[in-house]
Amino acid sequence: MSKSGTKKRLGSDYGSEEAKKKIKAPSEVLAHVKQLAKIALSEPEIERTLLELELEHDCREVIDKDADAVMDEVESAIYQSAVSILKGEGFSFAVPSRSKGNQLYVPELDRIVLKNSTSQRHFSNSATCRKAVITARVLGLIHELCIKRIHVTKRDLFYTDVKLFEDQTNSDGTLDDVACMLGCTRSSLHVVASEKGVVVGRLRFKEDGDQIDCQRMGIGGKAIPPNVDKVVDIESDAHFILLVEKDAAFMRLAEDRFYNTYPCIILTAKGQPDVATRLFLRNLKLTLKIPVLALVDSDPYGLKILSVYMKGSMNMSYDSSNLTTPDVKWLGVRPSDLDRFNIPQQCRLPMTEEDIKTGKKLMEEDFIKANPEWVKELEIMVTTKVKAEIQALSSFGFQYLSQVYLPLKLQEGDWI
Amino acid sequence: MSKSGTKKRLGSDYGSEEAKKKIKAPSEVLAHVKQLAKIALSEPEIERTLLELELEHDCREVIDKDADAVMDEVESAIYQSAVSILKGEGFSFAVPSRSKGNQLYVPELDRIVLKNSTSQRHFSNSATCRKAVITARVLGLIHELCIKRIHVTKRDLFYTDVKLFEDQTNSDGTLDDVACMLGCTRSSLHVVASEKGVVVGRLRFKEDGDQIDCQRMGIGGKAIPPNVDKVVDIESDAHFILLVEKDAAFMRLAEDRFYNTYPCIILTAKGQPDVATRLFLRNLKLTLKIPVLALVDSDPYGLKILSVYMKGSMNMSYDSSNLTTPDVKWLGVRPSDLDRFNIPQQCRLPMTEEDIKTGKKLMEEDFIKANPEWVKELEIMVTTKVKAEIQALSSFGFQYLSQVYLPLKLQEGDWI
Structure with missing residues (x-):
């Protein structure tokens, strides 16, 4: 109906219909994820304590x-x-x-x-x-x-x-x-912040005595409780945790029951993560020992959000390691995806001066520098000076995210 | 331990220990609510349509x-x-x-x-x-x-x-x-806003085929889905719906399992209500036909929130009646409660000029003027020029809200 032909775009390499054909059976799609999960599981738990280190300073740490x-x-x-x-x-x-x-x-x-x-x-x-x-x-x-x-x-x-x-x-x-x-830790003191996060997918746990099955939580999902210490008996047959920046993407995946085809746990804090969601994610990761894959906007703010999950926020630095999940993989939307998936030019947004400054500052941070592939992506971002939201994928159809983009990404093991 | 004796405050008429003794057995506490529920149930459903009215104008309305x-x-x-x-x-x-x-x-x-x-x-x-x-x-x-x-x-x-x-x-x-x-209505078009609300208590429904029991949702509660049309088969043995303005009060009531003692459904949109929560509340009210009691801050903003639930927001006025729940009772915290419950002076906050202006403007609104008791409360607010948050009740103890204030309010049928 419109003059801006969606037809033309469908012809591109990763357009909707052609790309859909590339997607194999779920078990094959998940092969790379399973391998990643195996590695995660085999890694020895090195929870070293201050005492073992025999530091010259008398130090104290805060623990749960x-x-x-x-x-x-x-x-x-x-x-x-x-x-x-x-x-x-x-x-x-x-x-x-x-x-x-x-x-x-x-x-x-x-x-x-x-x-x-x-x-x-x-x-x-x-x-x-x-x-x-x-x-x-x-x-x-x-x-x-x-x-x-x-x-x-x-x-x-x-x-x-x-x-x-x-x-x-x-x-x-x-x-x-x-x-x-x-x-x-502050959360041990029974003083909590308000909750923002929701979770859905292959996850069962007991919350204050109630048996919760996140696979039967409709589309709205289960609200992540502010007091994570009341969550026990975590069980799951998921192969990975999908950490989603935004509510809209969460809704799409929940409504499409993405976790039924690709066993996973889907989690969002609806933007900047709150303490309860960070604790909950950490808890899941420590208990289930499955990989965490992140789906965020392709902009510096998306990476900032990843950094809060991975490194914590600065003002409670001595408390932060109790809230963090260090090993998060960046699945998408990555700056290199924009060309690879042929995201239409008009769905890409120009970065503001502030955005570019934030992006460059991020490149100086240790946790980014530790991963050359992340640096490379950031370089693409600040040189092309374009950003894109997860929703930009809707230009190929509303369900492109759940039916094409994510399955392809998983199938190719395309995370860094 | 502190010099500001909580002891003294406890001696007041509605202080914690004395007040607790006044609270009768749950069935007696609920007598007034049950009466209110009976009235609500007996009211004939007058869903008149445009057609019946034979207006001189040719009019159109939007419906679900x-x-x-x-x-x-x-x-x-x-x-x-x-x-x-x-x-x-x-x-x-x-x-x-x-x-x-x-x-x-x-x-x-x-x-x-x-x-x-x-x-x-x-x-x-x-x-x-x-x-x-x-x-x-x-x-x-x-x-x-x-x-x-x-x-x-x-x-x-x-x-x-x-x-x-x-x-x-x-x-x-x-x-x-x-x-x-x-x-x-806009929501009929399958385009939805992001979700904010949570619900807990005596409520069961089917969401996209999943059986949800809100009595077994731990403390975090169930996230209210953005697409309320997927919620069907609503069942409940609750006597009333408790509409809570803030997350903190919701958490208190959920953790204390208030709904186990006093069968109710507890709902919050965490501040300004979103479309999904308003639709959900309307749905519950129409299906269950039980009274809705509201617990909001004693300030103009709390009333504004009530007005959005009851009357909708102005910019979609022709669509608003499909989102509204007209008959909401104002349970608390009301300006007159501050003296009645002896809320310590230092927990009351001075109203700003802006607050007072908003308060006076509210008094001009039809839905306020229609209820003389609401006007009286607003008059107290703008003349005393003090406001108070729900949390001010914590000055009598963390669980004063769930164990004393609300039971007393219910027992006395103290809503307007």
Whole structure:
């Protein structure tokens, strides 16, 4: 009907109908993925700890702890304070410094840990009195959450004592202090962020006692819970996890039941990933030991999102390795795909100055540099100065993504 | 531990411990709700249609149509064009005007319909040629979606022919035109928005063939699907639907399994409601005929959100009655609750100038004026000039919301 002939485009190498013919039976399509999965499975688990390394610095790391362990830590912190009072040294807390100067990158662990610098919060000192009280209050609240086994948001925590906290930045900051004091991750403290992610596909687990089957979750999928510690008994016959940047692509794959033909788990955080989705992905990867393939926009922002999944965000660097999934493969949409799949010129968007700057900055980052193929793709992006969204694939038909693009990519083992 | 004694607050009339004692057995708590439900059930269904009214204007309304009906309408539109060509009058479409001037409020239906003003899009006229082509293309795409029984986003639609559409505003606008042409709602066209909402509680339904039990959805809940037409066989033993503004409150109620003690369905769109959540709520209400009680922040924004559920947003007014749930009761947090429940002064926030202006503007709106009790509450809000979030209830303890506030509200039948 329109003058911009879709017909012509169909004639291209990877246009819809011709390309569809290239797709083999699902088991053959999945051959490369299965090989990748085998490698992932055979890799020895090298979860080295700080202790084993015998570093010259006295270091501390934060790890996931369960409610009982956190309660023990709180009680021990209060005990320390009591000892200090009895000694005649007054009521105070020793709080580790979270500043850049007290952070140390440990290459052997590929993570940031905190050095041993701490500051004392004395109740008797007018400069630290308020902070000491706030710390005590937060410790008490965390203890209560652990006893009751319930989860709340930062905002809830703030509202329990607005008169004392005055501003939410005070309770939020102290919460991070307390996590470092107790040597546990922020999520161990039972204070969670709001949920954004959804999951669908070949996955079963128990959530707070309920048996969840993500293969029978219709099109909307299952909302990823904010409190990932209530997710247990993870089971799956999937060959890979498909990490999707955007809601629209997730919807397409869910409605087409992509996971029925190609056994996989499909996951999205709808843009910038939240803590719960990152934890959930990490959990899946550690438990199932299957490859994670990412489908993001072909732009610097898509890569930024990948980097958050893989490396975490900068402002909680010492906590980030507990949230990350290092080994994510970049399946698409990659800058080189645009020509390979003959994405029409008018579906490609010019990059802004800001985009190009972000792209160049990304090329400097260690986790990109570690993978020459990623660098090559980024180079294509910043030299051609074009970007494209996942939806650009719709120019070959609405179901091109699920019926042609992804099967071809999988069949060719085309990830980097 | 803190100096701001929670102890003192507990002594107040509705403080945690004393208030808890007032709460009777669940069946007694629910007595008022059951009465409300009985009224809702006994109300005759008055779904009057335009035809019955015999208006002096020739009017058209948009209604939900299934895929087959939409296909029929598309084919009939194309048939009309063919007839016009054969008559020698050329290829053109008659597109209803969506402008304010062509809208008519029909009090008998309490909804806005379109009057009979249409404009012709001639292919042979240079001013309308492009629009005619775009309209034909969109009609073709909608037809394809209906045949394949799949749903896509507006963005997907745009990308199918970027060369023709040039800008997404063109395909979006034409989509609304086509909905009016075909006399159906936008959601009938199989073009959906992304999903935001989640649901948990006493609800079972079939989604695209999968049996979903929202009582076994852990804490995260079930994501509300973008394509609500795939939700069928809705069943429930709930006494009411609890519409929650915010994610944090939803999480509290879901984790505490509030619906086990007080049989209900808990729903949130996490802020400003999206189309899918509004459709889903409307669907539940029409099918189950149980009361909808709303829990929103005590501020003008909370009421704005209620108004979107109840009255729809202004820019799709002729389509809005297909998305709305008129009869929502305002349970809390209401301005009068702040004193009644002794919400500590420091948990109340001063309203900004903008807030007060919005509040006063709301008081002018018909759906507020229709309910004197709502006006009274709004008057309290704008005279005291304070607002409060749902989370302010956390000042009495994290579970005050689920264990005290809501049960008391229900027990007293305290909604308006």
